[in-house]
Amino acid sequence: MALFYNLPDDVADNIFLHLPADSLVRFKCVSKSWYALLCSLIKDPVFVAKNLQNFKNRSSSSLLISRLTECDERRFSVLTPLVYNTDNDGICSLIEDLNFPLCGDGRNRSYDWWAGIHCDGIICLLKSNDGFASEVLVCNPALQEFKLVPGSMTNKSFTSGGMGFGYDCRTNNYKLVRIVHNDRRRVKAEVHILGTNSWRRLNVAQGIRVQDQSRYLHLKGVCYWLVMIEASGECKVLCFNVSGEMFYFIPFPDSEMDYASFFVWNDSFALFLCNQERENPDLASYEMWVMTEYDDIVKGACPWTKHLVIGPLKRTKKFSYSGQPLDGFPIPEQFCKRDELLFRNDGRLLSYNLHSQKLRDIGVAGWNHDVRIRFYVKSLVSVKARENTA
Structure with missing residues (x-):
């Protein structure tokens, strides 16, 4: 040079x-x-x-946060927690606001859009219309590249259950997958390859319901959702292999829970089962289970290993205002470092260190309305270049 x-x-x-x-x-x-x-x-x-890969391998990570302001405006931000002293409360955060086209441009209300999913620096913004993700905007903010995905072939009698986005290592391309269901318990799934102009139907199990799109992740070419089996009420992890375009289930550990969520930890799938104590309802514990590698599960290995238990932690509010599980307790959101788990509680973001077992405020407050938090890494992966390779 x-x-x-x-x-x-x-x-x-x-x-x-x-x-x-x-x-x-x-x-x-x-x-x-x-x-x-x-x-x-x-x-x-x-x-x-x-x-x-260099930025994926870093011990700390940034987080993509979508939230509604008190004025019903959708804000998208990148938050990077900085831990500069693990022996005391030395922790702060950097926040960078992101701007996207179409979101709040006059014909589109910004609160209709929310940051649904992310993979390799590419963000998929979903526009909600009567419970159906009617539009998907694929973008890379670092490159300032944006592309609207063609409309779904599923009619509006179905509501969006789950949306996934992942990398196909076989074709070196990215795929969107959508799961929808209707009032008759019928389930449909379809896939879109980035750079093409259509969706394609997939086979998927019937009688399932995706519980919450916010409890979704993509890891090593597999998309994961929390689903309920409607016939039994049992919760399972629904998995989608992006390259093979196959769905399969992994059962939950045999443990009580009031709330479940999962994140990427140390390049592994980490499941958190949160359980409010029956004897003292103002205390709750959080079990962390790590998923076994899929190849070992196929060979008969137990799907889960119990890694640790956090808590019990105290309820910070004595009254119920939402009727949601663990109302008033800290809710785990994402890992911001390999040993720092981010909690959200009463509009504030807290960081829990797995080693010191300290719960610390990271200086972010006022985030009470419809907050969604995702792992995020900036990249040079092009959205537009996919049009020439699909």
Whole structure:
């Protein structure tokens, strides 16, 4: 690289590989030579993949947060918790607001849109219309690339149950999957390959209902939802293999629960079962279970290993205002570091350290309305380039 006269090329390459995606895009404005160099790097699939992996491997992560303000405006932000001293309460957060086209542009009310899903720096915003995700906006904020996905072929008598978005390593492309159901307990599923102009129907089990789109994640080419089997009331994890386009179930651990959620922890699937104590309803405990690798489950291994128990933690509100499970208790949201679990409680965000067992306020408050939190990593993965490869 002639731009760096006294710097070996491999050192310069390594520096660029560890710079955030949006910084690389911004540095194109330095000069014509920087513009040419960075454009070539951003279009290089090998560089893009290495840059993405570097940020995925970091011990700390950013979070994509969608929330409603008191004025019913939808806000999208990237939150990065910074832990600078684990021995005391040394913790703070950086918040960066994101702006998307179509959201609050006059013909679209911003609160109709919400950040549903994310994979490799690509965010899918879902527009809700009478319970149906009528529009999907796929975007990469770091590259300022946006694309509306073609409409679904499912009629509006069905309501959206679950939406997933993941990477297909076989085709080097990304897929959207939608699960819908109607009042007659009929379930449909369909898949859309990014860059194409249509959806395709999939086979899916009947008699299931996705419980909550906010309790969804994608990990290692598999999408996961919490579902209820309507005939028995039993809760299970519904899994979708993005490459094989196959659905399958994994049963819950044999443990009592009032609330369940799951996150990515240490590159593994972590299930949290939250249980309010019957003897003292002002206390609740949180069991953390780690899923066994799928290949081992197929061979007969137990699907879950109990990793730890958090709590009991105290209820912070003495009255019920929503009728929801664990009302008034901290609710686990996401891991922001491998040992820091983010809780939301009474509009505030708290961080719980798995080792010190300390629960600390990270200085974010006033987030009471329709808050959704996702893991997020900035990347150079192009949305528009998929149109040429699908």
